[in-house]
Amino acid sequence: MSTTTLPAQFAELEQWVADWARPTRQERYDMRLSKKYDQLEEFYDAIAPRAEEAIDYLNGRDLTDLADDDARLLQLLYSMILVSYAVNVFMQPRIPDSGAAFFNTTAEPAV
Amino acid sequence: MTELQQRLATGKGKFTPLYEDLDTGPVSYEDSISPEFFEAEREAVFKRSWLYVGRSERLPRPGTFFTRELKGLASIVVSRRKDGVVNAFHNVCAHRGNKVVWQEHPQEESKGSCREFACKYHGWRYGLDGRVTHVTNEEEFFGLDKDSLRMPPVHCEEFAGFIFVNLAPDPVPLRTYLGDRLLELEAYPFGEMTQHYGFSAPIRGNWKLAVDSVCEWYHPPYVHARFIDKDIAKAEKMVPPPDSYHYDLFTPHMLTSVPGPPPLPPREPGTAGPAARDQKWVYRLFRAGLFGPDDVPDIGPLPEFLNAGNIKSWGNDQFWLFPNLSVQIWARGFYITYTYWPEAVDKHTYDIDLYFVPPKNAQERLAQELIVDSTIEFAMQDVNTIEATQQGLSTRANRQFHLSDQELLIRKFHKTVRDTVAAHGARDAKEG
Numbered sequence A: 001m002s003t004t005t006l007p008a009q010f011a012e013l014e015q016w017v018a019d020w021a022r023p024t025r026q027e028r029y030d031m032r033l034s035k036k037y038d039q040l041e042e043f044y045d046a047i048a049p050r051a052e053e054a055i056d057y058l059n060g061r062d063l064t065d066l067a068d069d070d071a072r073l074l075q076l077l078y079s080m081i082l083v084s085y086a087v088n089v090f091m092q093p094r095i096p097d098s099g100a101a102f103f104n105t106t107a108e109p110a111v
Numbered sequence B: 001m002t003e004l005q006q007r008l009a010t011g012k013g014k015f016t017p018l019y020e021d022l023d024t025g026p027v028s029y030e031d032s033i034s035p036e037f038f039e040a041e042r043e044a045v046f047k048r049s050w051l052y053v054g055r056s057e058r059l060p061r062p063g064t065f066f067t068r069e070l071k072g073l074a075s076i077v078v079s080r081r082k083d084g085v086v087n088a089f090h091n092v093c094a095h096r097g098n099k100v101v102w103q104e105h106p107q108e109e110s111k112g113s114c115r116e117f118a119c120k121y122h123g124w125r126y127g128l129d130g131r132v133t134h135v136t137n138e139e140e141f142f143g144l145d146k147d148s149l150r151m152p153p154v155h156c157e158e159f160a161g162f163i164f165v166n167l168a169p170d171p172v173p174l175r176t177y178l179g180d181r182l183l184e185l186e187a188y189p190f191g192e193m194t195q196h197y198g199f200s201a202p203i204r205g206n207w208k209l210a211v212d213s214v215c216e217w218y219h220p221p222y223v224h225a226r227f228i229d230k231d232i233a234k235a236e237k238m239v240p241p242p243d244s245y246h247y248d249l250f251t252p253h254m255l256t257s258v259p260g261p262p263p264l265p266p267r268e269p270g271t272a273g274p275a276a277r278d279q280k281w282v283y284r285l286f287r288a289g290l291f292g293p294d295d296v297p298d299i300g301p302l303p304e305f306l307n308a309g310n311i312k313s314w315g316n317d318q319f320w321l322f323p324n325l326s327v328q329i330w331a332r333g334f335y336i337t338y339t340y341w342p343e344a345v346d347k348h349t350y351d352i353d354l355y356f357v358p359p360k361n362a363q364e365r366l367a368q369e370l371i372v373d374s375t376i377e378f379a380m381q382d383v384n385t386i387e388a389t390q391q392g393l394s395t396r397a398n399r400q401f402h403l404s405d406q407e408l409l410i411r412k413f414h415k416t417v418r419d420t421v422a423a424h425g426a427r428d429a430k431e432g
């Protein structure tokens, strides 16, 4: 019996799904802010080596009609992008000197 | 000079002295901290200018509508009538003044689709043009002229898919207000870019200071240093030289064009290289950066009005539509709007909306995600600077400030606002 909620070839990324396969940018951003810096590094280091393969896999799917498994994989990549600034640019979860600044999402694509 | 700087430099001298109505002296920022000025500005500028309230795509069919809360100005309903025309009216009931169109929370904006609007208080109804269609227990009223009853109309016009309203009783037509230079915008295929991301941030600073922060490229090596290079000395050298930007001031509006890096060359799948903790690798992997996607969508030949200054490595054109809208058309086939809504002298809401051609596959979708995220990460850094500036200015410890040649647009923008306020004040005094 399969226990993965990702496409089979990405089953080893399953442990990241609960936290990071989230449908809205706001949830992904909140997750980034809720983590310790080394947890962000761990997530980034786990996804990044599989990212190119994941893009290639998803390119073969119809973006307007994604299966749930595929959508979760895509969401992991969205999270990787969001986390990449923290890991590669700021070396911390929050943007330095950004204080209380925040942007509410008023519109975003369904997928 | 770095190679990049050499390639982009035009050798042009100074820009500010070319504009006869601009001096080069120090400036006062009293216009951003004085409550009296704020009130005068609201009357002279915001109650009399054409204000952008949303894209036409928000009203795809007759019967679709959205509301806008223009704080301190108006609550308005924008709807598409049966004849397809977009119109706007104040969100106020003719009976006892209840706000007519809202859902759940009266203070929040709403949108939807309907045949008529019904007031939640006593059930009066209004057509999509704001006219009363039903008065509950009409016979109990006294001499009602039902045909004249309505939610008060607001001037509303569409241009290039942008919907504007004007709260003045008798404004100049929108196209006259925009003028020839901006009318050219109509040639751009805005309508194809329906993939929409929207963001809104409350900022504790005057709205004009936020405009200032995107009108110059003097600050990026400092505010955005980490994005450019951790070593500030290197970051300074990576920013194009001041003379590589193009400026055009056509009062009250203005334009600046910005250089940008060329897109990455095409790449075979599987060649991004080993994963690295390096944002350049992320950009390569997702084939995008702050300036757009590497795989530029085909939107036909670019309209001629773009990149009027012939910048060699053109990044974008920013059209500043007075008073509070910037339309940024990027070389790589997408556009962004910035809108600034003042609420108090030291408080405003900053909206950023990004529009792309709908992505055909995951690669394109992810490239757009990266552009959006980069834009917001940069903007968050700017926001705090604005709040810090507001605090510094409001002490009035210093009243004279200094603008360099590359801060030309800021000098011009504040002058235009001050002149508009002064002209309105003079007219008021005369009409007394």
Ligand code: FES
Binding pocket: B093, B094, B095, B096, B097, B098, B119, B120, B121, B122, B123, B124
């Ligand atoms: S206030 Fe709208 S029906 Fe009475």
Ligand SMILES: [Fe+2]
Binding pocket: B213, B219, B220, B223, B224, B378, B382
């Ligand atoms: Fe900035």
